[in-house]
Amino acid sequence: MLRKLGYWAPLDKTDEAALLALPHKIQEIDAHSYIVREGDRPAHSCLMLSGYSIRHKTVMSGARQIVSIHITGDLVDLQNSLLRRADHSVQTLVRSKVAFIPRETIIALAQERPNVGFAMWYDTLVDASVFREWIANVGRRDARTRMAHLLCEFAVRLRVAGLADDDYELPMTQEQLADATGMTSVHANRTIRGLEQDGLIQRATSRMIHIENWKDLASAGEFDRAYLHLRENEPALD
Amino acid sequence: MLRKLGYWAPLDKTDEAALLALPHKIQEIDAHSYIVREGDRPAHSCLMLSGYSIRHKTVMSGARQIVSIHITGDLVDLQNSLLRRADHSVQTLVRSKVAFIPRETIIALAQERPNVGFAMWYDTLVDASVFREWIANVGRRDARTRMAHLLCEFAVRLRVAGLADDDYELPMTQEQLADATGMTSVHANRTIRGLEQDGLIQRATSRMIHIENWKDLASAGEFDRAYLHLRENEPALD
DNA sequence: CGGGAGGTTGACAATCGTCAATCAGAGTGG
DNA sequence: CCACTCTGATTGACGATTGTCAACCTCCCG
DSSP states (O other), rough: OOGGGGGSSSSOOHHHHHHHHHHHHHEEOTOEEEEEOTOOOEEEEEEEEEEEEEEEEEOTSSSSSEEEEEEEOOBOOHHHHHHHSSSSSESSSSSEEEEEEEHHHHHHHHHHHHHHHHHHHHHHHHHHHHHHHHHHHHHHSHOOOOOOOOHHHHHHHHHTTTTTTEEEEOOOHHHHHHHHHHHOHHHHHHHHHHHHHHHHEESSSSSSEEEHHHHHHHHTTTTTGGGGGGOOTTTTOO | OOGGGTSOOOOHHHHHHHHTTTTEEEEEOOOOOOEEOOOOSSSSEEEEEEEOEEEEEEEETTTTTEEEEETTOOOOOOHHHSSSSSSEEEEEEEEEEEEEEEEEEHHHHHHHHHHHHHHHHHHHHHHHHHHHHHHHHHHHHHHHHHHHHHHHHHHHHHTTTTSSSEEOOOOOOHHHHHHHHHHHHHHHHHHHHHHHHSSSSSSSSSSSEESSOOOHHHHTTTTTGGGOOOOOSSOOOO
């Protein structure tokens, strides 16, 4: 479970053992519950063992912006817990299982085992790369492109994590999709229907996405997976 | 010079000495030159010794999005150099002095000296927090608010670095401001003139900004410096 | 069967982009 | 010192994308 960290950096057996030996508390969390709230001083980091969560910020006018979406296996809260004060909230999308790990033990482990520290640092760097792509996404692409891009990103990440094939569950309401892409829920609806009507995706229910035509969807979303910094031997989607 | 890292994490004398002993090559770089291009595999990280630089991405339609702006003292390129492949470009805004440090020596130092490694990791975490704020900025705020927010961020960062007081140089064209805030240069012009006409800022030339009324500007920009994760004893701007 | 959350649709308005022209200032060569 | 040129700033008219408001629908669940 905790081994996703080894994805980029080489970890030996003792590193892995040390990770697995980290003290942690596993908890089932209801859908739509907050794990961390903006302004908190969280004492724990957390790892998604199952389910999905989002990170979001609230601007003063009251609007919400989702800054990232997390799937099973993601280390969600390094960011908030290592910095002292949470600059954003973390919330589950569905009922999820989450492992909480005390902040100090993570820092201590990073200092004792440089390999592990580097792996976590690398994870932070990849996170930052995704953030940069999202800035470009909301800043410089139109609604249709943004939405297609989000669907592509989600598909690739689920695939890499071994959680989906061509069909996948997108556990978000259209309002949440809108908050992630910087538009209104009405426009999100029109946009996603547009993609469906053009034959790029199919939706069995509003939450189940089937990618009809990966090439066209990726092209509509101007999607290039380079920013995810996957391993080079990772198979392409189509 | 290299000591800004000690801002957040405690570094002892030997850590500082090790940082200063890093092999590096100092270079003067012309205005508007690329330090790294998207797609490169850079072998060096760099530190701004003087001047300003930006990081930007280009979307397929050709539009450009600036994802961050860097000032003297910033460690600019940890992101690109540690990840193997640059997902964005780095470009100087003005003639600048830059120290290049080989990627491997940084990684080695981080592993030998956990304190230094943690300090650099922390720097990455703060960078990521700024990215998140920018996602919210371009995703959920209107043009006027975005522009005011950018001006506030720049003012605070320059102030903290000891590089400016109430007046400061904003070494960007309006087209670059537009690329940072996700609008067009025409709209950036109208927006910044709007702020000036409402008495929030004054401009001696188009590059010299004087903040007339910090409270109103911060409020117009919905600016809350928490996301910069400054030290708590950092004095407020006004 | 009723209630509620989320999805869908239409009419209209506001923000912002596009295109194109003009202006201002800095540097350059004669 | 002056014409020339180039880049960036400024402005107006117009159009496109996206937001707002409001209604209605559909499905799920107790």
